[in-house]
Amino acid sequence: MTPRTLTSPTFVNGDVSFWHRSIGMPGRRASLDSNLAVDVAIVGGGLTGLWTAYYLKKSRPDLDIAILEREFVGFGASGRNGGWMSAEPVGQFRRYAKSRGVEAARDLQRAMFEAVDESVAVAQQEGFDDDLVRDGLIHVATNAAQLSRARHHLDEMKQQGWGAEDVFELDPRELSERIRVDGVQGGYWTPHCARVHPAKYTRGLGDVVETLGVRIFESTTAVQVEPRRVTTTQGTVRAGYVVEALEGYTLSLKGKARKLLPMNSSMVITEPLGDTVLDEIGWTGGELVGDVAHSFTYMHRTADGRIAIGGRGVPYNFRSSFDLNGRTADSAVAQLQHRLVELFPSLRDTRLEHTWSGVLGAPRDWCASVNFDREAGILSAGGYVGHGLSGTNLSGRILRDLILGKDTALTRLPLVGRHARNWEFEPIRWIGATALYAAYRHADNREYATNDPSTNWAAKVANLVSGR
Structure with a gap:
């Protein structure tokens, strides 16, 4: 594309x-x-x-x-x-x-x-469920390598406890009934996701x-x-x-x-699109949507008819610095602009209203x-x-x-008592993070250019080095 x-x-x-x-x-x-x-x-x-x-x-x-x-x-x-x-x-x-x-x-x-x-039930019981819709989560594959990864991941999910009612593979026709993404080759949907404001x-x-x-x-x-x-x-x-x-x-x-590594995640959001545009791209429900690219993007159709799209952009700044108020690097905005229009070409003249960034903690x-x-x-x-x-x-x-000193099924889960080693000293972690995400972007570009079903070698090396 x-x-x-x-x-x-x-x-x-x-x-x-x-x-x-x-x-x-x-x-x-x-x-x-x-x-x-x-x-x-x-x-x-x-x-x-x-x-x-x-x-x-x-x-x-x-x-x-x-x-x-x-x-x-x-x-x-x-x-x-x-x-x-x-x-x-x-x-x-x-x-x-x-x-x-x-x-x-x-x-x-x-x-x-x-x-x-539980999160949905408490919000409904306590009255803070405004804009909360449980229409599930769609992942779309838009080239052959992404489709191979999506199918491999579906097999893994079934081994990890996802049952027949927990996740469903969708072909392009089935996906188009929920959302029309340019170049889609397949994907999957799970009901286990809710949209929240x-x-x-x-x-x-x-x-x-x-x-x-x-x-x-x-x-x-x-x-x-x-x-x-x-x-x-x-x-x-x-x-x-x-x-x-x-x-x-x-x-x-x-x-x-x-x-924890403070990893940047950036978002842009469009102006309200109106029913005509939303009908054209077929996104009229409250599903969340993500792709299967290495430089992953995630999307949200808001209650007032906007599309928000996010991704890593500039994933890490030297010495763990970041803008506290969420100012986004111009390069990250440009990447998200391009990705939005790659997925929905009809939005090429759509105006953005807001962009922001935040950090998540990566062990x-x-x-x-x-x-x-x-x-x-x-x-x-x-x-x-x-x-x-x-x-x-x-x-x-x-x-x-x-x-409260209780021994429960929750306290016996494998995330309890888990200790990861610290991240490397600078400049090693900055060089590593920058190089890894450059490799992922390169891999995405090559996978689109070749439409080869195999994951690009650059992403394989990046996964090996990063431990992802």
Whole structure:
């Protein structure tokens, strides 16, 4: 497919995310103004922290819980993501199976199915399900190599616990009944995914948690976590348990600079397209859509008829730097523009309205983890590798059980007690990340040029080096 360029857009670049801007930036809750003693202190006001607080309060209303957030609830990945509440695994099945056995890894996959169900059910029960639609997730293959990978992945999914009602292969005709993507050769659909408006969802859960009696302190920066203590710029918080729930922002804590790689993910969103255009491309439902390219892109049709498309763009900046407010590199915007029009040529004259970026936390082994140092009273969770909308719910329930001292099926899942080694020192990690994603882009270009069903050698080498 030949890339086209969208008409020169005038758009907002940064400003956290379109999701927040679409409903108005929130007012700030009060910051911590003195030293504090609580039962549980949670560092981070994203979904991991909010779900942990929610489930703890539901189980033990007497617990005194405080959430410490540098900016505002949902400022980070929880309010910037692509709105995919997916049951895809929070890590690599083969790694979980190697460390704890195949059946344990299948248990984790079943827990991800349940996490989607639970996340949707709580949102509906508690009244923060605005724009939430459960129409599933489509992956499309647009060249021969992608189609081969999609079919291979389907075989792997069946071995990993996906049953006949969990995932369905679709041919081009079947796909065109749901969405008309240019050059599509096949793909698959799973019902285990819901579309959400990230800012509405996260803010809604924050309001529910606050109503339950959890204290949320915003504009409060945690700088160090020590046994049963959090040092912030506003004072010291002592707690029986401290939960680190910072995901890609974990590097802001003293001594945690190389624990998770803050990987950039960027998005652009169109103007409202109108029913005529949406009918032309056939995307009238709430399905989420992704491709099978190495430089993966993901898409979301919003409730008001826009298309948001995201991808890695510039995946990593030297020394883990990133724009806190989400300004996106021009090269990332250009890549996403081209990809949007490759997939939907009729959108070549469509105007973009907003672009933004955020960071997700990538562990060195590409697998999420939940850990508990019982002696120090410190717990941590994160590294969801792009599947945090559902992975956070699972982690929140695991953290609840660990804090309450319960031995459950959740606490025995293979992401519990998993420790990955730290990322390499600079400049090795910057050189590595930059080279790897250049290799993936090269592989994608060659696969389109040749339409060879074999995965390009450059991607194979990149996968081997990165451990993906």
